[in-house]
Amino acid sequence: MAMDAKTIENLIHAGIPDADVRIEDLRGDGDHYAAYVVSPSFKGKSRVQQHQMVYNALEGRMGGELHALAIQTSLPKE
Amino acid sequence: MSNPALETIQKEIDNNDVVLFMKGEADAPMCGFSSMVVQVLRHTGVEFKDVNVLADNDLRQGIKDFTNWPTIPQLYIKGEFVGGCDIVREMYESGELKGMLEANGVKTA
Secondary structure (H helix, E strand, O other): OOOOHHHHHHHHHHHOOOOEEEEEEOOOOOOEEEEEEEOHHHOOOOHHHHHHHHHHHOOOOEOOOEOEEEEEEEOOOO | OOOHHHHHHHHHHHHOOEEEEEOEEOOEEOOHHHHHHHHHHHHHOOOOEEEEHHHOHHHHHHHHHHHOOOOOOEEEEOOEEEEOHHHHHHHHHHOHHHHHHHHOOOOOO
16 A cells, blocks of 8 residues: 655654655655655754654654655755 | 564674675665665675575564664664665765774775
C-alpha cells in the first residue's frame, strides 16, 4: 500500500512543526519519495538524530507502508 | 530473556572495524540502497564485513530495534552507527566518510 506526498508532508509537519518540508515523488509510483526537510530544531543534532526525528514523525510507517524515502535534512540558512 | 539477534549484531560490530548490514551480500546486493553503500565503500577502498539481514528475519528486525532506525542498509564504523544510504552518500560526497574512517584508524585506498 503506497502513500501520497501530501500525507507524508503533513506527518512531518505534525512531528516537526517548525519544519519547511518539500516532498518529491521520485518515480510516480507512490512508493519512492525524497523528503527535503529544513528546520531550526535540527541545530546541534547529528545527521542520524535529524533523520530519526523525521522517521519518528512518520510514526512507524517507514519501511512498512512507505518503502523508500530518501531524506535530506538541513538547518535554515542564517 | 536476551535477544540472540542483538547479541549477534553487537558481536559483529565489536569484531569488525566496518560492518554493513544490508539486503543481500556485497557481491550480490538485493536492493538499490544496499548496493549504493557497497559501491561507496568500494570506492573508498575500505575493507568491510557485509551481513545479509535477509538471511535471518530476527536479524532483519533486530537491527532496526538496535538503533531505532527503520531501514536497511545500516553502516557501522568502530561500533558506531553512521547511517543509512542517504547519510553515507552525503558523507561520501562531502569527504566526511573518508575523514571519519581515517580518524578511526581504518585504512582507506
